[in-house]
Amino acid sequence: MAAPFESRLATEADLAALAVIMDLAIGELQKGFLSPEEIAASRQVMGLDTQLVADRTYFVIETRGQIAGCGGWSRRATLYGGDHSVALRNAALLDPATDPARVRAMYTRPDFARQGVGRMILKLCEAAAAAEGFRAVQLMATLSGEPLYRACGYQEIERVISETDIGAVPLILMSKSLPPAFAVD
Numbered sequence: 001m002a003a004p005f006e007s008r009l010a011t012e013a014d015l016a017a018l019a020v021i022m023d024l025a026i027g028e029l030q031k032g033f034l035s036p037e038e039i040a041a042s043r044q045v046m047g048l049d050t051q052l053v054a055d056r057t058y059f060v061i062e063t064r065g066q067i068a069g070c071g072g073w074s075r076r077a078t079l080y081g082g083d084h085s086v087a088l089r090n091a092a093l094l095d096p097a098t099d100p101a102r103v104r105a106m107y108t109r110p111d112f113a114r115q116g117v118g119r120m121i122l123k124l125c126e127a128a129a130a131a132e133g134f135r136a137v138q139l140m141a142t143l144s145g146e147p148l149y150r151a152c153g154y155q156e157i158e159r160v161i162s163e164t165d166i167g168a169v170p171l172i173l174m175s176k177s178l179p180p181a182f183a184v185d
């Protein structure tokens with residue numbers, strides 16, 4: 001039987017467990033998409049952004065007491081990156097009338113991959129952003145994330161290369177229009 005997934009907002013008490021999930025997802029689930037060198041470089045622009053947790057816009061998906069994945073959205077300008085990606089950070093608040101909300105930091109624990117965790121988080125994020133009046137969402141996709149986002153209706157805006165001090169990481173800027181506030185099934 002498929003695992004019964006449940007969602008809740010992350011709290012500061014989850015941070016250590018979330019860091020472990022992210023580390024596993026970055027290392028394992030990018031393997032068919034990036035070289036080992038690119039995966040190493042990707043760690044510089046991926047990982048935990050505690051602002052999302054502090055803002056209570058970060059979801060945890062659990063099943064039978066285990067965290068299966070995490071991901072969130074943001075009303076702030078930062079498009080991607082973790083606490084350590086200082087140059088990418090911009091805490092300015094977005095205007096729902098004119099700016100797209102962000103979808104951020106989607107990670108599935110590798111043994112729960114391809115079971116709908118990513119899709120579930122995206123729905124939660126889109127519903128929450130629409131409820132605050134946002135009309136679109138934007139995200140910076142990894143190559144590992146691209147199939148999920150395409151399957152969920154996101155369209156490519158442009159392909160970019162993020163340069164880090166240990167190598168380049170290919171990324172894709174993507175977006176999706178949101179209907180007026182809608183409910184999650």
Ligand SMILES: CC(C)(COP(=O)(O)OP(=O)(O)OC[C@H]1O[C@@H](n2cnc3c(N)ncnc32)[C@H](O)[C@@H]1OP(=O)(O)O)[C@@H](O)C(=O)NCCC(=O)NCCS
Nearest residue numbers: 025029107108113114115116117118119142145147148151
């Ligand atoms: C991206 C990620 C979060 C997807 O999580 P997931 O829980 O496995 O995704 P889902 O099970 O909800 O997938 C939904 C659909 O997306 C597509 N999809 C997801 N992963 C895919 C893959 N590796 N290859 C092809 N299609 C894929 C499929 O259409 C899938 O539906 P299906 O399984 O019925 O065919 C996960 O692969 C991950 O953690 N990757 C590493 C970290 C990362 O790059 N995060 C994205 C940051 S932008």
